[in-house]
Amino acid sequence: MRTLIDLNADAGESFGRWRLGDDAGLIPLVSSVNVACGWHGGDPATMRRSVQLARDGGTSVGAHPGFPDLTGFGRRAMAMSPQDAAEACLYQFGALRAIADLHGVAVAHVKPHGALYGLAARDAGVAEAIVEAFATAAPDVRVVLLAGPVADALADRGFPVVREAFADLDYDDTGHIIIEPDPQAKPPQLCAEQAIAVLNGSVTSTSGRRVEVDADTICVHGDRPNAVAVAQAIRDRFAAEGVVLAPMSEVARSRR
Template sequence: MTAIDLNADLGEGFGRWRLTDDEQLLSVVTSANVACGFHAGDAATMRRVCDLAAERGVTVGAQVSYRDLAGFGRRPMDVPPGELAAEVAYQIGALEVFARAAGARVAYVKPHGALYNRVVRDEEQAGAVIEGVRLADASLPVLGLPGSRLLELAVKAGLPAVPEAFADRAYTDAGTLVPRGRDGAVVADPEAVVERSVSIARSGTVTAHSGVRIQVRARSLCLHGDTPGAVELARRVRERLAAAGVRVAAFA
C-alpha cells in the first residue's frame, strides 16, 4: 500500500494572537511543524502544541526560520552562515525542551517561508541550515523540496533527507514553488487541492502552473494551517487519500 505523511505548520501565533487551529489540525495530520519563535510562536504556544501533539501521537518537528516576526518569516534576508547555523540550532533546542517535557522529542526539521525557498538553490544558506541541524542533533531528518540543495547537502552530511510536496501551492515546470506574490501561486479550489493530494501520493505527479504534468515524488504532504477552511480541507484530503488506498502515516 502507498503511504504518505501529512504535515502542517502549527503554533503560528504569538501571545494572544493565533493564526492556526492547532487543536483541530492535530486530529488530522501525522506530523506537526512547530514554529520555534523566529517567524511565529512563543514559549507558551510551543509548549501547548507539543503537549497536544504528544497526547494525540503526532510527530513533532521544528520549523526553523529567519528571525522575522514582523514579516512572518516570508521576507528574503541575508544572514551570515555562522549566525544562521547557530540560530537554527537555537530554535531546535528551544522546541526540544517542550517536546521532551511532553514525553516526545523533536523528530525532524523543516525550514519555513523565505528560508525554505532560499535553500532550494542557495548552497551557502542550505549548508548553514544543515550545520545548525547537526549542532542540535546529527541524526535528525530534514524535510524539504525534492531536488533542493538542502536535501542534497543533508544526504552528504549523513542526515535523512525527506522530500515533501504541496497540494495547495502552484509549481513551476522545474518543480519549484511559484512565488507567493504571483497570481495563482496558491491553489484556492478545495476540490483541486484534494485531487492534487491523491495524485501526488499515488503517482508522484502534479499539474504545474503552465499546465504541464511534472514529477513530484514526496514522502510527506504539507497542508497549510493558515489556509481558510484549513481543518475541513485537511479532513477531506485524509479521507480521499484513504479512499484511494493510501495509508497516512508519519515518516519519522
C-alpha cells in the same frame, strides 16, 4: 502510486493573544506537525500547547524555524549566510526541544519556514549547512527540504533528509513552490487532487507543465483559513485510495 506517505502541517504560529489557525482541529488530522519556534510566529505558551496537542493526538513533532521577522511572518526575503542559517535553525530547534522534553515528547524533525525554506531550496550551500549542523548536533533529527535536486543530492550523500511536496501551494515550471504572503481559502478537493498527483510522481505547474515530484511528506499550511477542511479532504481521499499515513521518519526509512 505511492501508498505510504506523511501528511504534515505548519502550526503553532499564534503569538500571545493573537491567534492564527485552528491547531486543535488540524494537528490530530496529520501525522507530523511543524511547530513555530518564536521568530516568525509562536511563543513559549503556544509552543507548549502545540506539543501537548501533538502528544495527545499521536502526531510526530518537528521544529519550524524561520527568519526573525514577526511582522512579515517570515515570508519576506532576508540575506543570511549558510552558517547563520544553520545556527538560526539550531537555536530555534533548541527552544522547542526544551519545551518538548518537559512534556516527554521527542522532536523528530526540523523544517525551515517560509523565506528561509525558499532560501534553502535555491541555495545548496544553505541547505548543506543546515543538514550538516543537525547531523552533528542532533543526528537523530531529520531535515525537511523541498523535493528536488538539492534534497536529492544531500540524501544521496547519506544525510537524513525528508523530501517534501505541497498540496495547497502552486508550483512554477522549475519545480519551486509559489509562496503566498497571505494565504486564502482553497478548494479542499483541489488540494486533495494535488496530493494524489504527488503520490503519482508529478504536479502541474501554473503554466500547465508537468513537474516531477518524489516526496516523502506532503504539507498543508495551518494559516490557510480552511486548513482543517483541506486536511480532512486529503485524509478522506487517501483512505479511499488505500493510502496509509505514517510519520515522516518511517516513510523516509521505507525508501531503503
